Amino acid sequence: MRANKPKTKILIDGGDPDETLRIKKLLGFVDGQTTNPSLIAKNPEVQQLLASGHRLTTEEQKDEYKRIVQKISPLVGDAGVSIEVFADLDTTAERMLAQGQEMFSWIANAYIKYPCTHEGLRAAHVSVERGIRVNMTLCFSQDQAAAVYAATSGAKEPVYVSPFIGRLDDRGDNGMDVVRNILNMYQAGDHHVHVLAASIRHLDHLLYSFALNAELATVPGKVLESWAQGNRLPDDSFVYRAVDSKGQALKPIEYKELDLNAPWESFDLRHELTRKGIQKFVADYESTLRKSA
Numbered sequence: 001m002r003a004n005k006p007k008t009k010i011l012i013d014g015g016d017p018d019e020t021l022r023i024k025k026l027l028g029f030v031d032g033q034t035t036n037p038s039l040i041a042k043n044p045e046v047q048q049l050l051a052s053g054h055r056l057t058t059e060e061q062k063d064e065y066k067r068i069v070q071k072i073s074p075l076v077g078d079a080g081v082s083i084e085v086f087a088d089l090d091t092t093a094e095r096m097l098a099q100g101q102e103m104f105s106w107i108a109n110a111y112i113k114y115p116c117t118h119e120g121l122r123a124a125h126v127s128v129e130r131g132i133r134v135n136m137t138l139c140f141s142q143d144q145a146a147a148v149y150a151a152t153s154g155a156k157e158p159v160y161v162s163p164f165i166g167r168l169d170d171r172g173d174n175g176m177d178v179v180r181n182i183l184n185m186y187q188a189g190d191h192h193v194h195v196l197a198a199s200i201r202h203l204d205h206l207l208y209s210f211a212l213n214a215e216l217a218t219v220p221g222k223v224l225e226s227w228a229q230g231n232r233l234p235d236d237s238f239v240y241r242a243v244d245s246k247g248q249a250l251k252p253i254e255y256k257e258l259d260l261n262a263p264w265e266s267f268d269l270r271h272e273l274t275r276k277g278i279q280k281f282v283a284d285y286e287s288t289l290r291k292s293a
Contacts, residue, residue: 006210007210008210008217010224011076011216012219013198013218014035016043017075019221020072027228031077032081033075033082035065035068035084038280040061045064046288050287055288055290056289058289061285066103066106069083070106070107073108080110081111083104083107085113087114088278089278091119093120096119100112100134101127101132104132110133111133111134112127112134113134115278116145116161118269120136121264125152128154131156137277139162139164140164140271140274143267144269145193146258146262148264152193155192158194162197163196164277165178166201169244172251173253174252175205176205176242177242177253178253179212179214183195183212185260196214196217200217200218201223204240204241206227207233210233
């Protein structure tokens with residue numbers, strides 16, 4: 001069965017090439033893929049290694065990541081494969097950039113993921129000057145997205161920003177409001193930054209991303225399977241219900257008037273969920289590593 005192809009590009013959020021191929025056969029297309037340390041740690045072959053008692057060195061972990069994305073790369077379309085640098089809360093822009101440059105050489109359709117932090121934005125600013133495609137991840141606010149726009153001004157290729165919907169929903173905020181607000185804010189700009197709706201938990205997240213005309217959406221395989229069963233796109237009658245898993249109303253996130261031409265350092269980059277997201281990725285990455293003596 002071939003699913004209706006939306007205007008929004010569909011990426012798989014995962015770290016298993018076999019899943020990518022299965023979803024591609026199910027839908028008839030896959031535009032791209034996003035990966036991160038947590039998803040790579042869950043890769044079946046990495047899990048097999050861990051189950052056998054083998055823990056990876058940092059070099060082996062990098063080799064596994066490279067092997068996985070090289071298998072995924074030819075399976076996806078022009079939205080590319082997003083590869084995340086290994087960064088904790090203290091990682092400098094220089095260290096991120098060194099990783100990003102190496103990872104960008106792994107495949108022809110790479111996007112390098114940096115976190116929406118001061119150092120991540122510094123790395124992104126230099127990356128776009130060097131022709132490295134970037135995807136700014138762990139975005140939870142309109143301020144962070146404004147900073148991404150300003151820091152990557154002049155980029156020759158599309159820059160992605162990834163607002164995380166589900167993690168905002170988890171704490172009672174309406175994560176889809178952030179996607180909507182960023183899209184509205186970017187209307188005043190030059191459209192060099194594309195919004196990639198991320199942390200999608202259920203079908204309504206995906207359908208509302210379509211309705212908002214987000215340029216891209218990255219989606220777990222199980223949600224794409226659910227979408228393929230109904231094989232539908234939202235029409236004029238679609239209404240997004242901003243409720244949590246218990247049916248409780250989510251708190252609206254108000255739109256802010258921000259100047260996209262302001263210096264990127266002037267925006268408030270702080271967000272608790274960005275910090276927690278980095279810590280979670282670090283923990284999952286370290287769970288695969290050999291303990292040093």
